[in-house]
Amino acid sequence: MEKAVIIASGGMDSTTLLYDILQQGYVVHALSINYNQRHVKELEFARLTCGRLNVPHKVVDLSVLGEELLFASALTVKDRALPEGDYNAENMKLTVVPNRNMILLSLAVGYAISIGAKKVFYGAHSGDHAIYPDCRREFVEAMRRAIILADWKSVELEAPYLGLDKADIAVKGKELGVDYALTWTCYNGAEKACGKCGACRERQEAFRKAKMIDPLEYETAIHKI
């Protein structure tokens, strides 16, 4: 049984991937990083899913990163206004946490080496590309190469959803029996998802395209596109 590490954000994509690789037979260790994200609530959802699936889950508190190092982003700085509107709009670029994915991947690889896992799974998908440079296939390929070289015992980076969009992922999750009530997408960390931020809208559109019902409760009615 091969050991693998997954970066578990508590969102739809990494949660679906977690179900997926468990079904493929990996012995999965989930890793979540608290980087003082505004929506740190998502990590609680990662914990609930891992608990249900009996997956060991490590949450590392690197909130100092958001406070001290990566201060340029609306996703970590609470007194900046979070942009509303489409996920693809220019102003969503304000939500980019500088170099977040490389940081998460590098930590996940360090953890994988520590526990003797050969693979790191990561849920980047095609819908992220327009906004997040570090979700692009070229970036993932370059990281894959660097990660193989980073240790004598090579770790492989796997991002199997790079060719899928969020609706494809929802369909896959339905087949896998994913409980999307235990996933969190909204960039605001309020009790209910806001339904207005770019992340909520993208999620709602994915469910609509996949002809599925989103089990989450929203503050505002579903956004009609």
Add this chain to the structure above:
Amino acid sequence: MEKAVIIASGGMDSTTLLYDILQQGYVVHALSINYNQRHVKELEFARLTCGRLNVPHKVVDLSVLGEELLFASALTVKDRALPEGDYNAENMKLTVVPNRNMILLSLAVGYAISIGAKKVFYGAHSGDHAIYPDCRREFVEAMRRAIILADWKSVELEAPYLGLDKADIAVKGKELGVDYALTWTCYNGAEKACGKCGACRERQEAFRKAKMIDPLEYETAIHKI
């Protein structure tokens, strides 16, 4: 005046590089990471050098990494015996902190993006290659590629000492007026450098080859090679 970030460990290599790029005219911001390394004392030396050179210096406390995530290494786990002997010996591989350099680089790049710096400097040199996979030129090249792709505003990774050994660096430092009394190399964090660990021996050999006097005090007499 171009802004640059340097990963400052407090050791000979990054300290020399710091003097070097200041002389080249960069506006330098130094970054040090406390990852609970056994020789965390090195960061105090980084602080002293930055103070003397009027370089802003940020120390980020990620000691949780050493405690929780990267538990495989003798460099962070204090109840493991630290190997003595040559820097090149097989047992020095125990001092590899899993994926340390990728983690440090990814944080430095995040910081660079945050403050609008276009370059990240890093003092890897040829003597590290045999032990540390993440000091190899192929690794640095792969990281350089990933780092360029990680953000819309590309950051460039510069590792100008990759082709030098530690003696070459000492010679360069002499020309640049580096005060090596303010650098720390020993893996043990005692008051004086131990003179016995692989790092001390490599340093002493570099000074010997460069026909320079090491201003540091050692617990034991200089190791004759």
